[in-house]
Amino acid sequence: MRDGGRVAAAIAVIQDMDERHKPVKLALKAWGDASRFAGAKDRAFVSGLVLDALRRRRSLSARMGGEGPRAAVLGALAFSWNWPTARIAEAAAEAPHGPGALTPEEVASLGGAPSEVAATDYPDWLEPHLARVFGENRAAEAAALSARAPIDLRVNRLKTDPVRALKALEPLRARPTGLMADALRIEAPGPADRAPPVEAIPEFGKGWFEVQDLGSQVAAAAAGEIRGQQVLDLCAGGGGKTLALAAAMGNTGQLYAYDADGRRLADTVRRAERAGVRNLQVRTPLRPDPLADLPGKMDLVFVDAPCTGSGTWRRHPDAKWRLTPAQLEKRMAEQDAVLEEAAKYVKPGGRIVYVTCSLLAEEDEDRVAAFLQGHPGFVTIDALEQIAASGQADIAALAERRTGGHFLRLTPLSASTDGFFVAVLRRAA
Ligand SMILES: C[S@@+](CC[C@H](N)C(=O)[O-])C[C@H]1O[C@@H](n2cnc3c(N)ncnc32)[C@H](O)[C@@H]1O
Structure with a gap:
């Protein structure tokens, strides 16, 4: 494919997302399935351009003076990929597959000086939520959340x-x-x-390494020293944290992996085998009472809670534009429910690690506070001390990421990770 066709394809993918309310992954797949002629380089170009257009969709639209997919994609070429206007004009005008010649207005916008435009790359309704956590720094934090991730x-x-x-x-x-x-x-x-x-x-096939964001690795380390312990990964999902916990346990003690959605656990056994894990029991919700033998027995319950994923916008830029206040409310209720559930399994003196990949206090500090109010037998303990006990992290480098006394908040800007919140709660002995 020539550049014109690739640019037109990126515009079509975003149009498909907009019109059919599709997640980007599905829209890209639909385009890929319908475009057998597209090679690996074409697919990388189109998906890279679509994601970059979505990451900064609002500010790009503001600079281009238009809201549609075409404005976002042309803007991404100019302001994220640094293509000169002449190169964009040439690709746009390419017959027969280009998206059509630039208008004089587009040429003017593309050549515009770095703008005064203050449009932020997140929906307006999130403004007070981000202001609450980041104050004056929210624009810089949001900009880092709009960059590409390593x-x-x-x-x-x-x-x-x-x-x-x-x-x-x-x-x-x-x-x-x-x-x-x-x-x-x-x-x-x-x-x-x-x-x-x-x-x-x-x-990779031999299980030497896993793809896992650095922040996710820090969060898993908040489990502390867990060799020989009884550990329940209550929201195990695809198994990312499960495998990190297993590695920290060194095949000692017993690790249980559970998720309310049994389909999400489907791959865990295979991944664990590849990784050489021998102390894992996967408990599927498809069986009755899958955790009936565990209440009051766990040294640690790891809660990688369902959340809005606002910390992962670098990797899932469409998610921020789709997020609604109603979804935030729903996630908060789920977080309360899962913490309530977790408390059941913790033995006296045991711990809950509560993790979200969200940066919103409503899903983070507020959920911990609500839990503590209903569970006077639990107190927060210093997440950083637990990470130190894991022996895996440079604690000095994390000290400034401490928040609210005992918690940890990581962001792309402050820690060069995805956004994560970590709290550790101990049950009285
Ligand atoms: C953030 S994801 C987990 C990601 C996973 N730990 C990883 O590292 O790949 C949250 C998971 O919580 C699960 N979940 C939601 N409510 C739950 C509940 N009440 N009990 C157990 N799992 C729940 C969801 O199905 C989802 O897979």
């Missing part, structure tokens, strides 16, 4: 060590992160480039 890997200590893993990942130029001993990072690919083929590295 690819982070977690070295699996059950199979290898960071030195050997780094050697295996040399072709992809991975490097240590400094923050977590077992975390490696591959910088975000260029806008139109294909994602680095991590899964094609033979050692």
